[in-house]
Amino acid sequence: MTEQSLSRPETRKRRLPQINPVYVLVVALILAIIVMNPAFGEPTGYMNFLKRVAALAILSAGALYVIVSGGFDLSVGSIMTLTVIGSSMLASNDPNSTYWIIPLMLGIGLVIGLVNGLVVSYLKVPSLIATLGMMITLNGVAFMWSGGAPRGYLPDTFRFFGRYNITDVPLIGILPIAVICLVVFGATLWWGMHRTNFGRMLHAAGDNPQAARLAGVPVQRVRISAFVVSALTAVLAGIILGGRAGVSVNIGSGFELQAITAAVIGGAQLLGGRGSVPAAIAGALALEAIFTLLNLLGLAQPVRLVVQGLILIGAVAFATYQRKRAGR
Amino acid sequence: MIEAPVFEMQAISKSFPGVRALHEVSFACGKGEVHALCGENGAGKSTLIKILSGVYRPDSGAVLIDGTEQHFGHPQEALLAGISVIYQEFSLLPERSVAQNLFLGREPLRNGLIDNRAMIAETRRVLELFGVRHGIAPETLVADLDVASQQMVEIAKAISLNAKVIVMDEPTAALNEAECDVLFALVDRLRASGTAIVYITHRMREVARIADRVTVLKDGEVTARFDQVPAPEMIVRAMVGRDISEYYPDPAKPDEIGADILTVSGGANHAVHDIDLTLRAGEIVGFAGLQGAGRTALAMALFGALPFTSGRVTIDGQHMDIKTPRDAIRAGIGMLPGDRKASGLVLMQSVRDNGMLTARSFARLLGGNGANRFIDLSGMDALLDRMRVRAPSYEQEMRFLSGGNQQKAIVARWLALKPKVLIFIEPTRGIDVDAKASIYHLMRDLARAGTAVMMVSSDLPEILGASDRILVMRDGRIVGEFGRSASEAELMLAATGEAAEVAA
Known part of the structure; x- marks a missing residue:
């Protein structure tokens, strides 16, 4: 056998899957939007787009931690709701309250994540059921807390993160705080997932928990940590979402599935072991870009749901097909 | 050469991204022939079989069955054409009965309902072909059968499908010696009835015992074809491309065996009992025994995966309380699981x-x-x-x-x-000859560097060749201790318990 016969197919294989298709998808969608609406190409256009997508993107990156560890977290949407409702009830329009409300909300998120993780790890409740139960519970708590009709307001200090733009920035004109949050939290989550021992253990635990345990990975603690990360990002996403949207008792509903969809579009393996934070964020961008496009085409909200469902199925089918073609 | 082969594969080539798996491989098998297919792992044996059974499509070349060219698009089509493959990982459903597994997907109907009686009668008929000693009842759940019996059910399934060709992919990998003999008798019977059998194995003894012809693959090409079984060295040379000298490294010299590293006294849990054990620096201790004798359970206990519930473990003289694998690793114990895919690898x-x-x-x-x-x-x-x-x-x-x-x-x-104790479970299962030798040398190098090595193996030549001291287990207890000069027969007697009966 000659060198050539071996090396040729190798380089071909190297090139193709190296670029995650999600990035191509995002670029294509953005170009499509610009064609339909040239204003989108202006800084104000795309900055507002990024501002709108920031909450979902951070949430997706956090949800990815649980997905890579081999589970699902359906409670994140309800954590966002609870964050917004709880903050508005506690703040009662006092601008200084933000400084203790945000740490408090993060504390609540920490506890919720711990409970999710402990229930899944030690009571052996499948994560789908455990976090579904948590979702229903938290939606109920938020509803009770608000008494059905949320009263308080979110002070501007709280809304700062989701609403405020830095203006007169050279080159790009405006820079929303939400986008800065996206970059900072996205980079942190990327670092945790792809550049730390914790991240490698997370992959191993989701890939093969038995092998990971026998290799010395503290699988249960790693899994619990994944749920904590997911819950904390849900609180952060809730704070950003609360800044730009109004206070309502179903503000976070649907976000859990959007986050999972975004992660899957980004190529995450649904049963764990594989996933990329930048790709999950790109998945969120793609999802939001599709919604924007549907809007520009004049299609209504129900169509969004239909499309989102089809995308979820399509993305998983595509990933499965690709893996099959790759050999096993 | 055979007059009319049952199947013939002509100049098959197949590439995967980055790998040329097969290059112009021809392979055939006649009626009533046992054709051994040998080669290291990665030589292309599995790919060849998957092409024969319709899992993969060849890039070029032809598959002929009874002289007509076939283009299988799906394994089911190959199955209907009479080709049955028995893979190492069984495809049986554990929670179904033997009969239900035999008829999976083709249950006989009577009045629109599944005809259980016909299913059981046919299953009994097929099982009778194996002789009476197997004791498998059609109604037994597959989960309740041992590995050898499960394999028999797989073969029964192939027979009841009227397979013309039965491919066995390393069928003895999970069997002990006695179970192997049952399998060989079965293969002889199938040969006599005119079935074409492709027998994939690494083990030269098995080739000598049952094969009529031998084909050797290396790096996706046929490197040798023998119309009679040649001396094992000829096959091995064709497999690895060179002679294997010093297959097993030299044993430890007396002065190389050092201090006690790990001791267990009175160790017990639900699977093992009365374990008293010492592992010493520089020494390789082989653990022999039948499947289920408690060797793996003992390894899991030492490693904290299924910890001892009583007894005392010391490492370097210090008492250790090992309750999890993490405890064990901290104490300096490492373990290589036997089932790499399920328990070793991510x-x-x-x-x-x-x-x-x-x-x-x-x-x-x-x-x-x-x-x-x-x-x-x-x-x-x-x-x-x-x-x-x-x-x-x-x-x-x-x-x-x-x-x-x-x-x-x-x-x-x-x-x-740099562990103090390293436990190998079935270290060379499913590994090719060349890599086996390097694993043995590696174990010896580790021992020389002062590690206490424990090796659990079902391969008696391996136990005898690689160990300095051999412990035999039966029913969760250590029942015998031997030097490396022991014979296979002595170990088998201790493992099956017949020596004890003679003594008593």
Whole structure:
């Protein structure tokens, strides 16, 4: 056998899957939007787009931690709701309250994540059921807390993160705080997932928990940590979402599935072991870009749901097909 | 040559991304012939079989059955054409009965309902072909059968499908000696009834025992074809491309065996009892016994995966309370599981990540994943180089490597931690001849460096060839201790308990 016969197919294989298709998808969608609406190409256009997508993107990156560890977290949407409702009830329009409300909300998120993780790890409740139960519970708590009709307001200090733009920035004109949050939290989550021992253990635990345990990975603690990360990002996403949207008792509903969809579009393996934070964020961008496009085409909200469902199925089918073609 | 082969594969080529799996391979098997297919892991045996059984399509070449060319698009089509493959991983449903498994997907109907009686009668008829000693009832749940019996059910399934060709992929990998004899008798019977049998194996003794012809694959090409079974050395040379000298390394010299490293006194849990054991520096202790004799359970107990519930364990003279694998690793014990895919590897991660996994598990959680106090990335790469792990790149996903290379990568995982005790469970199962020899040398090198090595193996020649001291287990107890001059017969007697009866 000659060198050539071996090396040729190798380089071909190297090139193709190296670029995650999600990035191509995002670029294509953005170009499509610009064609339909040239204003989108202006800084104000795309900055507002990024501002709108920031909450979902951070949430997706956090949800990815649980997905890579081999589970699902359906409670994140309800954590966002609870964050917004709880903050508005506690703040009662006092601008200084933000400084203790945000740490408090993060504390609540920490506890919720711990409970999710402990229930899944030690009571052996499948994560789908455990976090579904948590979702229903938290939606109920938020509803009770608000008494059905949320009263308080979110002070501007709280809304700062989701609403405020830095203006007169050279080159790009405006820079929303939400986008800065996206970059900072996205980079942190990327670092945790792809550049730390914790991240490698997370992959191993989701890939093969038995092998990971026998290799010395503290699988249960790693899994619990994944749920904590997911819950904390849900609180952060809730704070950003609360800044730009109004206070309502179903503000976070649907976000859990959007986050999972975004992660899957980004190529995450649904049963764990594989996933990329930048790709999950790109998945969120793609999802939001599709919604924007549907809007520009004049299609209504129900169509969004239909499309989102089809995308979820399509993305998983595509990933499965690709893996099959790759050999096993 | 055979007059009219049952199946013939002509000049088959197949490539996967990055790998040329088969190049112009021709292979055929006649009626009533047992054709042994030998080759190292990664030589292309499995790919060839998957093409024959319709799992893969060849890039070029033809598959002929009874002289007519076939283009299988789906394994079901190959099955209907009379080709049955018995894979190492069985495809039986454990929670169904033997009869239900035999008729899976083709249950006989009567008045629109499944005809259980017909199913059971036919199953009984097929099982009777195996003789009466197997004791498998059609109504038994597959989960309640031992591995050998499950394999028999797989073969029965092939027979009831009127298979013209039965492919057996390393059928003895999970069998003990007595079970192997049952299998060989069955193969003889199938041969007599005119079935064409393709028999894949690494084990030369089996080839000598049952094969009519031998074809050897290496790197996706046929390197030798023998119309009679030749001397084992000829086959091995064709498989590895050279002679294997010093297959087993020299045993430890008396002065190389050092202090006691690990001792157990009165160790017990639900699976093992009255364990008294000493592992010494520089010594390889082989654990022989039948499946289920408690060897793996003992290894799991020492490693904390199924901890002892009573008894006392010391390491370097210090009492240790080992309740989890993490405790064991902290105490200096490492373990290589027998079932690599299920318990050893994280297949979607890179070779490097697999090697680093344990070191990372004991490093700072948020530490960079390139370096920690045990080993850094370049150290791991050097280790993998030294182990001669063959991979296009250490970033390659683990699942694309051959069994031998996977095993070497897990060994590297432990070497990075310099363990005091290293437990190997079935270290060479499913590994090719060349890699086997390097695993034995590696174990010896480790021992020479002062590690206490424990080896659990069902391969008696391996136990005798690689160990300094041999312990035999039966029913969860250590029942005999032998030097390496013991014979296979002595070990078998101790393992089956017949020696004890004679003594009593």
